[in-house]
Amino acid sequence: MRMTASAPYDAIFFDMDGTLLPMPVRQFLDRYYEILERKLRNAGKDAKLYIHCLDRGMHAMSSHSPEETNADAFWRMFAQAHEDEECPLNARELAEARDFFFDFYQNDFDECGRGIVPNPHAAEAVRILAEKGYPLYLTTMPLFPLEGVLARLRWANVDPSYFARITRFDNSTAVKPQTAYYYENLAIAGAEPGRVLMVGNNTIDDLACLETGMDAYLVTDDLINDNGFDIATVKHGTMEEFAAWVRDLPVCESKRALEGYPDRSPLDGGISIAHGRDAMPQPLWDENERMRITTTAS
Numbered sequence: 001m002r003m004t005a006s007a008p009y010d011a012i013f014f015d016m017d018g019t020l021l022p023m024p025v026r027q028f029l030d031r032y033y034e035i036l037e038r039k040l041r042n043a044g045k046d047a048k049l050y051i052h053c054l055d056r057g058m059h060a061m062s063s064h065s066p067e068e069t070n071a072d073a074f075w076r077m078f079a080q081a082h083e084d085e086e087c088p089l090n091a092r093e094l095a096e097a098r099d100f101f102f103d104f105y106q107n108d109f110d111e112c113g114r115g116i117v118p119n120p121h122a123a124e125a126v127r128i129l130a131e132k133g134y135p136l137y138l139t140t141m142p143l144f145p146l147e148g149v150l151a152r153l154r155w156a157n158v159d160p161s162y163f164a165r166i167t168r169f170d171n172s173t174a175v176k177p178q179t180a181y182y183y184e185n186l187a188i189a190g191a192e193p194g195r196v197l198m199v200g201n202n203t204i205d206d207l208a209c210l211e212t213g214m215d216a217y218l219v220t221d222d223l224i225n226d227n228g229f230d231i232a233t234v235k236h237g238t239m240e241e242f243a244a245w246v247r248d249l250p251v252c253e254s255k256r257a258l259e260g261y262p263d264r265s266p267l268d269g270g271i272s273i274a275h276g277r278d279a280m281p282q283p284l285w286d287e288n289e290r291m292r293i294t295t296t297a298s
Contacts, residue, residue: 008251010196011254014139016138023113036051045100053077057077057078063280067272069172070175071170109148122243127162135164137163139165142169142172149167149168165185165189171263174276177205179211180276186214188257190256190259193213194215197215198214200217208279219239221238
């Protein structure tokens with residue numbers, strides 16, 4: 001659906017999975033756990049215990065103090081889960097677990113993206129906006145370390161250098177669809193909500209931004225509309241149509257969202273959003289009905 005471009009924005013926020021990256025979520029998660037389990041077994045580790053504790057850590061990232069990053073919440077609960085299973089980790093063992101985790105993302109995670117065919121209009125849209133001077137934030141679900149986000153950008157064939165900020169588990173304190181997630185990114189951008197556009201594909205996780213007063217463009221190629229949202233009430237269209245739409249946007253003169261160090265944790269700038277943390281990500285169940293405490297990866 002082609003829509004008329006509006007006045008310039010001070011920043012544009014992009015979702016990743018299902019928006020810039022065409023990726024079937026269930027297929028991705030099955031592959032993720034398969035590859036992780038294989039690496040664990042090859043390393044002689046208790047794969048069942050590790051994945052259980054990883055899931056506990058993932059869940060903790062959606063419910064914790066605003067004074068704690070998602071990464072801190074993850075590792076705190078990862079260690080606590082080992083204690084609960086009567087397998088406590090000492091400092092050396094926890095450091096080894098961290099090293100294993102990051103090695104997985106640096107050397108194995110890319111295998112999760114095999115077979116993904118990028119949508120060329122995604123890279124085109126990002127490039128056009130960058131050339132027009134728009135500060136771009138990659139506001140993807142912040143459950144992964146940076147390596148995991150950069151890998152998915154490679155799969156999407158999108159240049160990461162276009163983004164002033166890439167949300168990840170160590171520079172975020174909230175998750176989608178919590179409005180706190182959007183408020184902390186708006187605070188870092190120093191932008192009024194009505195002057196920021198969120199581009200996403202999920203009517204729950206991404207359109208939660210509307211509660212802050214942000215504008216939104218819903219990409220419909222891989223639309224997730226689990227709440228029956230009337231998409232006619234927001235800007236929407238395929239990624240190809242979005243790329244055409246951004247061609248009509250005027251040049252952006254505001255650079256406020258680029259000031260300082262926008263890729264920082266909000267805590268580094270004294271930003272702490274206590275409200276808007278009640279919403280919980282939707283769990284995804286595999287074929288055996290075991291709940292994966294990840295989210296519908298946005």
